[in-house]
Amino acid sequence: MCIARKKLTLPWVAGILAVLCFPTFAGAWTVSADFEPNGGGFHDSGTLSGANGSSVTVSSERAFGGSQSAKMYMTQGDGGTYGLLYYPQNLAKGTELWARAYYYFASPWSWGNAAGLGDQAIKVLRAVKFPNVGYLSVFGNTQNQIMLSSEIADVQPRASVGFDVDNWQCIEMYVKLSETQGIFRIWKNGQLILEDTTSRTMPSASAVSDNVAFFMANWNNGTAQAQTMYMDDIVITTDRPSKTDANLNPMIGTVGPTPTPTATPTVTPTVTPTVTPTATPTPIPGNQSLFPTLTPALPNEADGVPYELGMKFKTSVAGQIKAIRYYKSPSESGSHTGRIWSTSPGNPQLASVNFANESASGWQVATLSTPLNVSANTIYTVTVNTNSHYAATVNGLATEVVNNNLSSVADNFNGIFGPIGYYPTQSSNKSNYFRDIVFVAATPTPIPGGQSIFSTQIPALPNEADGVPYELGMKFKSSTAGQIKAIRYYKAPSESGSHTGRIWSTSPGNPQLASVNFVNESASGWQVATLSTPLNISANTIYTVTVNTNSHYATTIDGLASVVANNDLSSVADNFNGLFGARGDYPNNSFKNSNYFRDVVFVPSASPTPTPTPTPTPTPTPTPTPTPTPTPTPTPTTVSAVIGNSSLVANVDSNVAGSAEAFSSIATRSSSVSKVSVFLDATTKATKLIVGIYRDNYGHPGSLLSQASVSAVPGRWNILSIPAVSLTSGQKYWIALLGLNGTLAFRDVVGAGPCETSKSSGLLSLPATWITGQVYTEGKVSAFAY
Numbered sequence: 001m002c003i004a005r006k007k008l009t010l011p012w013v014a015g016i017l018a019v020l021c022f023p024t025f026a027g028a029w030t031v032s033a034d035f036e037p038n039g040g041g042f043h044d045s046g047t048l049s050g051a052n053g054s055s056v057t058v059s060s061e062r063a064f065g066g067s068q069s070a071k072m073y074m075t076q077g078d079g080g081t082y083g084l085l086y087y088p089q090n091l092a093k094g095t096e097l098w099a100r101a102y103y104y105f106a107s108p109w110s111w112g113n114a115a116g117l118g119d120q121a122i123k124v125l126r127a128v129k130f131p132n133v134g135y136l137s138v139f140g141n142t143q144n145q146i147m148l149s150s151e152i153a154d155v156q157p158r159a160s161v162g163f164d165v166d167n168w169q170c171i172e173m174y175v176k177l178s179e180t181q182g183i184f185r186i187w188k189n190g191q192l193i194l195e196d197t198t199s200r201t202m203p204s205a206s207a208v209s210d211n212v213a214f215f216m217a218n219w220n221n222g223t224a225q226a227q228t229m230y231m232d233d234i235v236i237t238t239d240r241p242s243k244t245d246a247n248l249n250p251m252i253g254t255v256g257p258t259p260t261p262t263a264t265p266t267v268t269p270t271v272t273p274t275v276t277p278t279a280t281p282t283p284i285p286g287n288q289s290l291f292p293t294l295t296p297a298l299p300n301e302a303d304g305v306p307y308e309l310g311m312k313f314k315t316s317v318a319g320q321i322k323a324i325r326y327y328k329s330p331s332e333s334g335s336h337t338g339r340i341w342s343t344s345p346g347n348p349q350l351a352s353v354n355f356a357n358e359s360a361s362g363w364q365v366a367t368l369s370t371p372l373n374v375s376a377n378t379i380y381t382v383t384v385n386t387n388s389h390y391a392a393t394v395n396g397l398a399t400e401v402v403n404n405n406l407s408s409v410a411d412n413f414n415g416i417f418g419p420i421g422y423y424p425t426q427s428s429n430k431s432n433y434f435r436d437i438v439f440v441a442a443t444p445t446p447i448p449g450g451q452s453i454f455s456t457q458i459p460a461l462p463n464e465a466d467g468v469p470y471e472l473g474m475k476f477k478s479s480t481a482g483q484i485k486a487i488r489y490y491k492a493p494s495e496s497g498s499h500t501g502r503i504w505s506t507s508p509g510n511p512q513l514a515s516v517n518f519v520n521e522s523a524s525g526w527q528v529a530t531l532s533t534p535l536n537i538s539a540n541t542i543y544t545v546t547v548n549t550n551s552h553y554a555t556t557i558d559g560l561a562s563v564v565a566n567n568d569l570s571s572v573a574d575n576f577n578g579l580f581g582a583r584g585d586y587p588n589n590s591f592k593n594s595n596y597f598r599d600v601v602f603v604p605s606a607s608p609t610p611t612p613t614p615t616p617t618p619t620p621t622p623t624p625t626p627t628p629t630p631t632p633t634p635t636p637t638t639v640s641a642v643i644g645n646s647s648l649v650a651n652v653d654s655n656v657a658g659s660a661e662a663f664s665s666i667a668t669r670s671s672s673v674s675k676v677s678v679f680l681d682a683t684t685k686a687t688k689l690i691v692g693i694y695r696d697n698y699g700h701p702g703s704l705l706s707q708a709s710v711s712a713v714p715g716r717w718n719i720l721s722i723p724a725v726s727l728t729s730g731q732k733y734w735i736a737l738l739g740l741n742g743t744l745a746f747r748d749v750v751g752a753g754p755c756e757t758s759k760s761s762g763l764l765s766l767p768a769t770w771i772t773g774q775v776y777t778e779g780k781v782s783a784f785a786y
Contacts, residue, residue, distance in 0.1 A: 396432025
């Protein structure tokens with residue numbers, strides 16, 4: 001369902017400036033403007049006037065790169081539209097266009113408008129205008145949401161992020177022209193935030209665009225106040241860029257703070273160096289660091305912008321990060337926080353520490369309150385913010401830096417920077433900003449006789465919590481017959497309570513074969529419990545080992561995606577290992593082949609048997625006490641839903657494979673959610689369930705906030721772990737369901753709607769921005785997030 005919106009026409013301003021003018025020619029082209037004296041793109045002085053006193057002036061007040069930028073001043077009331085670059089030729093069907101610019105919105109700034117009408121406040125980029133038909137633009141709306149506006153297709157999807165104030169930011173757009181199925185993408189600071197691949201981007205196959213790109217316009221309802229913004233380093237091109245984003249989409253990309261050497265660069269003192277260095281390296285409270293004594297070539301750089309500066313690194317063995325280090329510039333001041341990040345999707349923050357008692361300059365060290373376990377050959381990122389000044393060596397990370405088990409990553413995109421407190425996604429000249437760690441290699445955990453699958457491995461995420469107790473497990477097998485003597489599991493530092501290890505058969509019904517209670521546990525790390533009677537197992541037969549968790553658990557996502565083997569034992573790589581479910585039951589859910597670090601101690605059968613017992617008294621084989629087949633209960637565990645319906649309703653509804661449907665719900669409280677539970681009816685034929693949470697967009701699903709997938713299990717609640725997202729009390733959100741490879745059957749309530757299907761069918765994943773197809777009366781689906 002589409003909401004009709006009034007179309008407003010922007011007034012043409014008499015003073016629109018054609019800055020770069022080229023003859024029409026065939027082939028790819030690029031135009032740019034940096035606003036520097038004698039540079040390309042714009043006059044190095046002068047003013048372009050617009051409506052109601054609005055103006056564009058080249059200014060040296062602030063710049064992203066170089067010494068000048070375009071200063072744009074907007075008055076209250078109706079504003080102006082300014083064209084800063086002309087296209088060398090008109091655009092037609094099939095054309096691909098990339099446009100990028102840097103923006104600075106200066107305080108005081110408001111995204112509202114004087115009349116309180118309309119939605120748009122500032123037009124940041126405009127790619128194409130087809131004569132008298134419509135625009136393709138990037139806007140900031142009155143809620144400060146970055147959005148695209150296609151008047152051609154009447155779509156206005158909104159991102160979950162907005163523009164920054166008092167900070168330079170990169171905005172990039174891409175358009176592919178098609179009268180049936182165009183493509184429109186928006187990036188902020190190098191990260192894709194909006195994508196529309198289903199709407200028209202031109203009115204007809206024969207249409208051609210005009211040849212001017214606009215770079216600023218305040219909506220003609222008027223701005224809330226007189227405001228100033230700056231723009232720098234514009235690039236527009238039809239030449240496909242070589243750089244790509246995380247999804248392999250071509251993009252122009254960002255540029256970073258390029259350190260400019262001072263008039264007198266730092267050089268090695270001319271005095272004859274003594275045998276002992278003049279500066280004693282900062283003692284490291286641990287074992288290994290990448291830069292134990294290294295110092296920067298440029299120790300005191302400044303761009304007038306605060307940054308989060310970082311470095312990607314990895315270790316050749318598992319171990320623990322005990323501290324974070326960084327090199328402090330002599331002119332730097334203020335507080336500093338060190339952070340370790342995962343490089344998995346979403347870049348979750350794994351650990352942080354505040355620096356205290358810093359010296360005036362040089363290496364600083366802050367010890368983590370809890371050491372962070374890291375896995376071998378896995379890339380992580382360490383960052384420390386800077387407030388005004390930073391240290392750097394240009395091209396310092398162009399090649400690998402190796403010290404003992406540690407190494408930097410030479411991927412031509414290391415030495416990264418971005419806004420303070422966020423994972424940095426920009427890089428400049430492979431610069432080393434001297435962020436470092438203190439690492440201690442793991443000591444192999446002694447195993448009490450026999451073989452285990454995980455001898456020295458430790459989890460990438462050692463202390464996760466979903467607020468739900470689980471039975472966590474792993475499927476495994478042995479290449480020879482033998483006995484399981486003990487069960488092992490890796491305990492999270494914040495985990496408490498009692499724990500029971502269990503071995504299960506994977507035959508129908510999953511009978512439990514053995515169990516043992518853990519006693520005398522340590523605070524964290526590997527725990528071992530010996531079975532009172534060793535369990536005989538057969539060769540090449542799949543079994544499952546589980547240990548319950550009460551609040552916290554350890555995991556490595558995708559840790560069981562491939563076989564892990566040690567001697568006769570091996571995990572099972574069937575794309576459904578790393579199991580979880582209700583505590584005490586056989587777990588039959590899986591999430592991204594996660595390793596929850598459940599293990600066994602195994603002894604192969606001796607051949608021949610050394611000394612047979614003369615007349616063995618038959619010991620009754622313990623008959624496993626059959627656990628009742630789990631009956632679906634209204635909720636898998638006792639949890640409080642933040643959005644959705646945790647009760648099991650009677651009505652069965654279904655969607656064909658590839659069709660997504662979303663159900664609205666009001667958040668009961670402000671909370672972060674990381675789990676979604678969905679009841680699938682027994683008639684479900686889909687083999688995969690995908691669930692997402694969408695932001696509300698004027699009574700319809702808007703932008704996708706988080707999603708996850710799991711192998712679908714009919715006739716019970718399916719629990720999915722999603723990247724955590726914060727929800728606000730009283731706000732409306734949407735839970736979307738999508739099944740693959742068959743019909744997805746679920747439970748909802750007729751007349752409790754509305755619910756909406758996505759416009760697209762044949763989906764393989766949930767769309768980043770929802771486009772409504774059909775609206776129905778069903779609602780209150782048996783699905784909830786917590």
